[in-house]
Amino acid sequence: MAPVPHRRFPAAASWPRLAALAVGLLVVGCASDRFPQTTFRPVSDAGEAINRLYGQIFWWAVFVFAVVQSALVVTLIRYRRRPGQGEPKQTHGHTLVEIAWTLAPAVILVVIAVPTVRTIFRLSGTPPAGALQVEVTGHQWWWEFRYAELGVVTANELHVPLGQPVALAITSADVIHSFWAPRLSGKRDAMPGRTTRLVFTADSVGTFLGQCAEFCGDSHANMRLRVMVDSPAVFAAWAARQSAAPPPLDSSDALVLRGEEAFRRIRDPGNHSCVACHTIAGISGGALGPNLSHVGSRTTIAGGTLRSDSAGIARWLHDPPGVKPGSLMPRIELTDDEIAALIAYLHSRK
Amino acid sequence: MSHAAAAHYTSTGLDSRKIAFWAFIGSECLLFGSLIATYLVYEGKSVSGPTTHQILNIPLTSVSTFDLLMSSLMMVLALAAVQRGDRVWARVWLAATATLGAVFLSFQAFEFTHFVREGLGFTTNLFGSSFFTLTGFHGGHVFVGVVWLTTLLVRSLQGKLGPDKALNVEIAGLYWHFVDVVWIVIFTVVYLIQTTPLPQGVR
């Protein structure tokens, strides 16, 4: 048998380099504008509690990793076969050592378990009085948000006030989805026939991205959401506008008028129409798709996958299943003028 | 070790088929356990349609339960007869066991048809789905048992079920007693212990 060359632990996975990589990426992970869905830069109490707990567990894991991998590497190097060696000592075990290395991990686990259970109970209590109640309903493939006390119904963009506890009551209209806005909270499944809950209090103003985190069919990847944390004044103004009727049409704007007319009129040979699936206050009452009464105030459409500018809406209206495979909104033949008119009309629904 | 001895050497002194069959019974416990657990989880949760109080007939099912219990007694007697080489009584008791099993199945067929006429079908509600699946699986096991026993009866009639084949009968007996025990559990859990149904639609 040829002598085996001195074997190095593979460079790619050697622990000093891995630790450096980990730290480096963690630092990078802190740049949350580069990573809008990072879990490492929480902007809420719940997110922070989770992140703190994770940090504790992570460093214990790094410690165990360092100790055990080092033991492995040292063993591999120190006891590799050298020429002229005899049979090694045939040890079968050592009770004291075995007890020690059974107890040590058990103790570390208890140390992790205590803050774990504390955080579990902290995150699961009843929402504090004065919490903003929002009903979240997952649909294939968009999010419905209802603020019952405020009379607001919107989609895909969840506005919440800074500093006020928000209590989400989460369910689904069809299959299991999962509400996940990583910077605000851990995820919570949205299940038909059941209501789950999430509570958090945001501590930073801004727009925070999220998406569905439970496989829910063809366009699971396209079921996105945004959480807009507003200052209390901005939030109140937003809620007031959302709960009021949408602004009246500008009767001098022919394009907008044509848009409303198209919205009412359009119907394809398969009997699909805008009014059958969408609600626009004062015009229609369809409940299959998102409420469009204030769609002009939203920054995105199509489950949060497209900007709600002219190009985005045009692309969506032109071919919904092309943008979101499996989309329940069918492809309807529209003329360029119809699309332009509809865009103007939808933009007017602020 | 000589070949003949080697071929039949076992670590436990037990026939391998018996050990395998006990392992099989173990897995069947999990099978029926899952069915029973589902039944219990869904008890009282049906949103519409008939429920236990309205439709289960305990006196009638007590008779079929007794019938199945008696069939286990027949099975014990059948095994004893085969073990002592008693050809006549082996056939009598085997036939009796299979017959009582078939009687149980006809009680079930009657019960199922009656339920369907009363408006409780397989797909009517949670109770219908979980009840018929649970008792149907059990009935399917009884049916397999009846076929097995009939096969043994035919072998006996052919003169091929002597004391040297007693293990075959013993294993069939193990199966039969197990199916009986499962029925006792089902009878108790489904028929005898009926929890108060929650108001409809409430979780």
Add this chain to the structure above:
Amino acid sequence: MATTAIPQSSPAVPAAPTGVWSWITTTDHKRIGVLYGVTAFLFFLLGGLEALVIRIQLGGPEQHVVSAEFYNQLFTMHGTTMVFLAIMPLSAAFFNFVIPLQIGARDVAFPRLNAFSYWVFLLGGLFMNASFVAGPLFGAGHLSVAPNAGWFGYANLTSTQFSPGPNIDFWVLGIQILGVASLAAAFNFITTIINLRAPGMTWMRMPVFTWMSFVTQFLIITAFPVITIGLVFLLFDRVFGTNFYNVRAGGDVLLWQHLFWLFGHPEVYILILPAMGIVSEVLPTFSRKPLFGYAVVVYSGVLIGVVGWGVWAHHMFATGLGPVADSVFSASTMLIAVPTGVKIFNWIATMWGGRLEFRTPMLFAVGFISMFIIGGLSGVMHASPPADLQQTDTYFVVAHFHYVLFGGAVQGIFAGIYYWWPKIFGRALNDRLGKLHFWLMFAGLNLTFFPMHFSGLLGMPRRIYTYAPDLGLNTLNLISTVGALLTGVAMLVFLYNVLASRKQPPAGKNPWGAATLEWAIASPPPAYNFSVLPTVKSRLPLWTEDGVSEIPDVPPGPIHVPPGSARPLIAAVGILTMGIGALMHHHFLPSLLTVLGGAAILVYGIYSWAFEPFEV
């Protein structure tokens, strides 16, 4: 090392028959093991191909390499194939070939049942993969109607309402068929290990691979019935319209999750314990030292099997079980880390003070330990529900289970392949090529899966066919894709090694100088395994003075070798036919006739099997 050619036949025992028919009717555990191994490896390559396409699609944001629909089929089939058609049957290949040899038996307790398990596995795997080309038969718009709701098939996405095509039917029926194969094999191995150990082979003298496999069989017979029922409920909902997962009728979608994970968690121990057993054989051999703490390693395996039943809801932390349930399952999940971790320490201690030879099996065994540490630690992170709410259903958990299943189970299986190859085929695989395979695969798997810890915690959910370009995930995904391609190259090296191994010199009885019984006989073993049943006097029979009685090269007298039988295959075909009939459930009469016809074939197969003359 003496390489005396051992006669494969003697006047006492004729040579093993050759030809295709002899393989179709084989009841020899060694041949069945080879059949399992080859078939499972082909499925493993298929699953790997599915993974490569997945990785190419995800190599950059918003790509259109495959459609969303096909992507969802790919990840479903990748998971289902790797779990049920690759890792489990690769382990079964070793159960088959190695266990009887390690315990000093001539074959398993029920050789025909053994063959039946293999045929059902093969036909079930073909059945499920036929869905890729069965679209036209069901009037679908495209060629493929492969299962597409994930390997975990959550209700109620799998209902007829949300999955109207035959895709899920293929999945449900396929897994049911495969379950039959696994259960039958489990009854067989439980009986074999309990009842066919050679004289003197007490429980605490049994090799650790056999012990871990024994625990695995108990996990199979307890876990598979639960998924059987869960799948029965789903099948009945889809075919008959029952209400088990029908929310409008009051059904609970979580019922599926509980039933699935009650099976699913023991299933992951089914996947890892045999590989842990293999590592426990390879390390002592190449350390020239016994396993450190044999009893603890055995007991911890048993404990993992038992406690593994109490952790299932840790897959459901995001469903809002409530703080008490969350805490209980968190505690049990952390508890199970202890016996798992202890094994790692025992393995390192086995090598400590030894004389380590880094042949290919040893590299894979050490690789297993190293990667399992990482996978185990990310598992502990998952055990904390609040932390898990940021990890579950993201690429972080994809990283975790690929570290334990690829870095763990697959490396363990390759350790076994290289270790036992000379025993199975008479010649070892080339060690240089083996080392190249190891290093390429080790680099590849780390490059693929380590970045996923980060992409997950940076907000990338699982099971998405594409991702937005502005989430910062592009580079991480590209690295993973490159790693996957590298892993593919490693497989090519292995395949080349297999083809080239015919040129290796004959290995002899014990090329590694190992301690257990299988190394006491010829390579490959004769049909009857042991010329006389040995009497065992030690846990390390070949390393102990007088550890086992002498096993002559030539049998002293005639040895009866059981004949082949076609009946197991007939019964398996009956089961397949019933499955095909159930697929056609939209057309009542043809479906019923096919199911009944399949049942008739099955019953005929069973009866003719029961009554054919067959002496073990």
